[in-house]
Amino acid sequence: MATQSAPPNPPAENPTGYQESKQAGVDEGQTMAEGPKEASPKSVFVNSQPIREDQVQNAVSFLSHPRVRGSPVVHRRNFLERKGLTKEEIDEAFRRVPDPSPAVASGQSSTYQDAQGMPSTNIQTQPQAIQPVTAAPSGVMSTMTRKFHWSHAVLAVGFLAISGAGTAIVFKLLQNAVVPRFKSWIRRVVLDEDDVLEKRTAGKPNLAEEAAAAAKAAAAAAADVAKASQEMVITKNEEKKCFSEFMALLDVQLQEIRTMRNAIAKLEVCVVDCGTLVTSTRMGNHTLLEEALSEKSIWMAQYHVHCDKWTESQSLILDQIMEMVQRGERPPNVRDIDDRPPNPNQPISNPSLAPRAKPWQVLQSASSASYVPQPQVTSNGSSYTAQDYGVSYQLNNDSSIPWRQQRNARITEIENGDRSMFGSGSNGTVSIDLPTQRRWVPPQPPPVSMPEAAVAIRQPKSSIPKDFNVRAEDAAKPITEVDELQKITKISELGGQLDVNGRTGSSEIITSEIQEQVTEL
Amino acid sequence: MPVFKTPFNGYSVKFSPFYENRLAVATAQNFGILGNGRVHVLDLASGPVPAPMSELASFDTADGVYDIAWSESHDNLFIAAIADGSLKLYDLYLPPPANPARSLAEHTREVHSVDWNPTRRDSFLSSSWDDTIKLWTLDRPASVRTFKEHVYCVYSAAWNPRHSDVFASASGDCTVRVWDVREPGSTMIIPAHDHEILSCDWNKYDDCLLVTGSVDKTVRVWDVRNFRVPLAVLSGHGYAVRKVKFSPHRRNMIMSCSYDMKVCIWDFMVEDALIGRYDHHTEFAVGIDMSVLVEGLLASTGIPQSDANWFAHAEYIQLFAEE
Numbered sequence: 060m061a062t063q064s065a066p067p068n069p070p071a072e073n074p075t076g077y078q079e080s081k082q083a084g085v086d087e088g089q090t091m092a093e094g095p096k097e098a099s100p101k102s103v104f105v106n107s108q109p110i111r112e113d114q115v116q117n118a119v120s121f122l123s124h125p126r127v128r129g130s131p132v133v134h135r136r137n138f139l140e141r142k143g144l145t146k147e148e149i150d151e152a153f154r155r156v157p158d159p160s161p162a163v164a165s166g167q168s169s170t171y172q173d174a175q176g177m178p179s180t181n182i183q184t185q186p187q188a189i190q191p192v193t194a195a196p197s198g199v200m201s202t203m204t205r206k207f208h209w210s211h212a213v214l215a216v217g218f219l220a221i222s223g224a225g226t227a228i229v230f231k232l233l234q235n236a237v238v239p240r241f242k243s244w245i246r247r248v249v250l251d252e253d254d255v256l257e258k259r260t261a262g263k264p265n266l267a268e269e270a271a272a273a274a275k276a277a278a279a280a281a282a283d284v285a286k287a288s289q290e291m292v293i294t295k296n297e298e299k300k301c302f303s304e305f306m307a308l309l310d311v312q313l314q315e316i317r318t319m320r321n322a323i324a325k326l327e328v329c330v331v332d333c334g335t336l337v338t339s340t341r342m343g344n345h346t347l348l349e350e351a352l353s354e355k356s357i358w359m360a361q362y363h364v365h366c367d368k369w370t371e372s373q374s375l376i377l378d379q380i381m382e383m384v385q386r387g388e389r390p391p392n393v394r395d396i397d398d399r400p401p402n403p404n405q406p407i408s409n410p411s412l413a414p415r416a417k418p419w420q421v422l423q424s425a426s427s428a429s430y431v432p433q434p435q436v437t438s439n440g441s442s443y444t445a446q447d448y449g450v451s452y453q454l455n456n457d458s459s460i461p462w463r464q465q466r467n468a469r470i471t472e473i474e475n476g477d478r479s480m481f482g483s484g485s486n487g488t489v490s491i492d493l494p495t496q497r498r499w500v501p502p503q504p505p506p507v508s509m510p511e512a513a514v515a516i517r518q519p520k521s522s523i524p525k526d527f528n529v530r531a532e533d534a535a536k537p538i539t540e541v542d543e544l545q546k547i548t549k550i551s552e553l554g555g556q557l558d559v560n561g562r563t564g565s566s567e568i569i570t571s572e573i574q575e576q577v578t579e580l
Numbered sequence: 581m582p583v584f585k586t587p588f589n590g591y592s593v594k595f596s597p598f599y600e601n602r603l604a605v606a607t608a609q610n611f612g613i614l615g616n617g618r619v620h621v622l623d624l625a626s627g628p629v630p631a632p633m634s635e636l637a638s639f640d641t642a643d644g645v646y647d648i649a650w651s652e653s654h655d656n657l658f659i660a661a662i663a664d665g666s667l668k669l670y671d672l673y674l675p676p677p678a679n680p681a682r683s684l685a686e687h688t689r690e691v692h693s694v695d696w697n698p699t700r701r702d703s704f705l706s707s708s709w710d711d712t713i714k715l716w717t718l719d720r721p722a723s724v725r726t727f728k729e730h731v732y733c734v735y736s737a738a739w740n741p742r743h744s745d746v747f748a749s750a751s752g753d754c755t756v757r758v759w760d761v762r763e764p765g766s767t768m769i770i771p772a773h774d775h776e777i778l779s780c781d782w783n784k785y786d787d788c789l790l791v792t793g794s795v796d797k798t799v800r801v802w803d804v805r806n807f808r809v810p811l812a813v814l815s816g817h818g819y820a821v822r823k824v825k826f827s828p829h830r831r832n833m834i835m836s837c838s839y840d841m842k843v844c845i846w847d848f849m850v851e852d853a854l855i856g857r858y859d860h861h862t863e864f865a866v867g868i869d870m871s872v873l874v875e876g877l878l879a880s881t882g883i884p885q886s887d888a889n890w891f892a893h894a895e896y897i898q899l900f901a902e903e
Contacts, residue, residue: 103788104746104758104804105767137731140755141771143808380610393615396642398668400680407681407718408673410654412598414701417872418829419741419784 106145114144118152126319209305216298223291230284233277241273584622584633588615590881592647592867597698598655600873601625602636605881606660608644617645619660621672639670639679647867649694651718652701657681659704661691667706667716686714686723693736699744707734713749715761727759729766736779742787750780756792758804770807772800779823785831791848793821799836801848812848816857822866829875837865843880 118139121127127135139149248266383390588607596602601624609615621637643664651657656672660680669682689710696704703717703724711730714723732752740746745761756777758768773794783789789811790802799814799821818840827833833855834846843865845856864883871877 102743102746102760102767104740104743104760106769106807133731137753137755140769141753141774143771146766146769377611380613384614390610390615393609396616396640398639398641398662398680398683400668400683401678403682403721405674405678405681407654407669408656408671410656412655414652415597415873417698417741417784418875420699422785 106147108145110145110148110151114142115148115152115155117142118144118149119155122152122156126322209301212298212301216294216301219291219294223287223294226284226287230280233280237273237277241270245270582624582633584620584635586618586620586881588618588644589883590867591645592693593869593879593881594648594650594658595869595871595873595877595879596650596655597652597872598650600871600877603869603879604648604650604658606645606648606867607881608646608663611883612644612646612663615644617641617643617660617662619645619648619658619670621658637672637676639676641668646691647693649696649704651704652696652698653718657718659694659696659706661694661706663690665689665691665708665710667691667694669718682721684716684721684723686726687712689733692733695736695738695747697739697744698741699739705737705739705747707737707749709733711751713737713759725761727766729757730755732776735777738781740782740787741784748780748782748790750777750792752776756780756790756802758790768804768807770802770804772802772810773798778821779825781824781826783826783831784828789826791824791826791834793824793836793838795820797821797838799824799834799846801834812853814846814848814853816844816846816854817842822864823868825868825870827870828872829870835868835870835878837868837880837882839864841865841882843868843878 121139122135136149139152144152245266380390584605586605586607588609589611590605590607591612592606594604596604603622603624605620605622606617607620608617618641619639620635622633623636624633639660641660641662643662645660645662647661649659649661651659658670658672660668660670662668664685665687666683666685667687668680669684670679671681674681687706687708687710689708691706691708693707694704695707703715706714706716708714711728711732711734713727713730713734715725715727716723727749730749730751730753734749734751737747737749740748746758747761748756748758750756750772754771754773754775754777756770756772757766758770759766770790772792773796775795777792777794779793781791783791788804790804791799792802793799797815797817797819799817800810801812801814803811814834814836817836817838819838821836821838824834824836827835830847832847832849834848835843836846837843841859841864843858844854845858846853847855858880865880866882868878868880871879
């Protein structure tokens with residue numbers, strides 16, 4: 060048996076190959092004048108029409124759209140294919156549009172999501188994709204990467220806030236700790252006037268100096284704090300601005316997502332290709348498979364409402380099954396069956412019949428008949444039965460003609476010597492002008508008990524009147540009863556013999572002769 | 581007309597290319613949503629009166645069977661497309677416990693259809709809901725090629741009846757692609773419908789014509805040499821068209837089945853294309869086939885609309901000869 064690796068075109072160097080030569084033989088008879096056609100080696104099953112520039116332009120503008128750029132490549136291609144563009148036109152359009160690789164966009168989008176925890180992760184829980192939706196945010200997010208530094212801004216603002224808080228704490232500490240200390244220290248100093256005057260007099264200038272220094276330090280600290288708080292206020296303002304801008308961008312993105320969603324919803328209605336939005340279970344696909352129209356629920360409606368022939372019980376059963384599947388249960392009538400091959404290495408049995416030619420293959424010219432490989436005729440023909448060939452060989456028993464043939468007899472051709480070609484028996488064959496060449500040789504028909512009967516049936520009826528006339532001449536002779544008796548006995552003896560009086564008789568001829576004899580008498 | 585009742589919902593029926601009286605039916609439990617599957621190999625009685633079909637063999641599978649394809653090289657083999665993503669090869673000359681002979685598990689989603697190459701006879705294609713089509717031969721345990729371009733479920737792939745390397749695929753991404761196994765990718769993309777395309781088939785007598793059936797209730801005929809405009813748009817079905825097939829005996833005849841419980845016969849070259857309609861189904865016809873060996877012999881299978889018993893659905897495979 061030929062394998063795929065050894066195709067029947069042995070001349071591998073011949074680009075036209077086995078099939079092409081056949082096709083050239085076949086197709087040249089057909090109208091090949093339409094459209095620009097390349098040389099005969101090109102198969103007719105290849106698109107040979109030139110690239111249409113206007114279609115390519117449309118495709119380029121489609122592909123350049125920002126929303127489209129975020130969608131998967133296969134969806135873009137499929138859309139263009141459905142618009143009627145050829146592969147070459149689609150490839151040309153892709154070539155013309157610089158395409159940011161989807162990998163980069165998705166990579167950026169993932170890092171962005173990690174940093175931000177975008178709500179689009181909720182959308183992405185449907186893996187098979189709301190691919191347009193997720194891809195669109197990823198496309199949008201690529202623009203948002205410029206805003207990446209806003210996180211830095213937020214962090215900086217936070218740092219500033221903390222530092223501001225820190226300085227406020229320091230200031231408070233100053234207030235709470237340093238200044239009271241200073242006060243208490245002054246009090247102590249004032250209250251300790253009784254102390255050694257020298258100390259006082261010596262301490263006063265010290266106190267004053269230290270007080271002055273402390274005051275200076277406090278003033279400086281206060282000034283610093285004032286500066287810091289001022290800066291904090293400024294940064295807060297800036298932060299407010301940044302945040303408001305950020306919120307505005309978020310709003311914009313939200314709106315874009317909404318419009319994308321609306322567009323998808325519209326597509327949903329128009330296109331039955333809703334598998335992208337439905338979890339890809341067999342039930343989902345089965346539902347789509349069974350849809351008569353584009354709406355999803357029509358299958359159920361078809362069984363319930365529109366199709367009045369569907370009975371209540373069947374639709375109930377269908378409902379029950381689908382509910383069970385949705386719940387993840389197994390219907391109770393499902394068994395565990397092990398259908399694995401018990402011996403995967405077991406050799407396959409040999410065929411006992413040779414392949415038959417197809418009706419359309421026979422009508423081809425004889426030169427292309429070599430499509431059919433040499434039939435693998437098996438060893439003996441004894442395994443064949445008359446059954447295998449249908450009604451080809453049922454001439455000896457008319458009553459066993461199948462009901463099919465009886466019914467069809469009126470529309471089929473009977474006078475056709477090649478009737479056995481396809482084993483379709485007395486149904487006749489496709490047409491009269493069959494080639495006489497046979498590639499499949501039928502085995503010997505089962506022995507016929509009356510070969511002269513088989514032959515005579517095949518013979519045209521015109522021979523009978525001739526014999527009849529000859530016989531009639533004989534009948535013109537005077538016939539006596541004895542003669543008649545002799546003839547009748549002779550006729551009965553003819554039953555199993557060939558070539559009576561040099562003629563090949565037949566039961567029909569004999570019968571007609573008997574009848575003639577009777578009428579003559 | 582002969583009827584065979586199956587315990588599960590019928591999904592696909594195929595005549596054997598070797599035996600006129602033989603056909604196989606793919607069935608799945610619980611509407612194919614969740615449950616076991618079974619393949620029945622049936623024999624049409626060939627006596628003088630129409631008798632019920634008899635079952636030659638049946639094979640149980642753990643998951644639903646969505647499609648079967650008879651081998652074109654071996655009269656005893658067929659491939660079953662299973663809802664668990666595997667393909668199983670059954671050999672009728674082996675005793676039933678020895679089956680399946682092979683299990684090819686590469687698809688990651690349900691295998692929706694399988695088609696055997698009628699000219700080369702050594703290879704077959706599987707189309708899956710994992711958006712890919714795989715090419716296999718019997719002598720290899722792994723796929724020869726994987727074709728991954730569709731962006732949604734591939735519902736059907738069909739070999740060209742004359743060009744043994746060309747096939748077409750129909751997908752839920754609303755495109756039909758024409759492929760050549762010698763090329764790395766698809767050679768043609770036809771945006772055939774605005775909705776999911778559930779089935780496609782080639783014209784057996786004009787190898788450039790394709791027919792497609794879609795959820796949009798129409799059957800369209802395309803010429804690959806001028807694929808921007810359909811040759812014919814056949815309307816008449818009331819619901820999604822589940823399967824379309826070009827007749828192996830008549831050049832312009834198309835058979836289609838739909839969830840509107842009708843099987844329609846069309847001649848797309850005629851002004852009033854609908855030339856026959858079979859209304860006597862009591863089921864949602866899901867699978868149809870026309871016998872290559874016997875002209876006028878049609879089969880259909882589907883999901884019934886009657887029989888209330890939860891655990892013992894009866895489905896009908898009806899065989900009827902064309903008037």
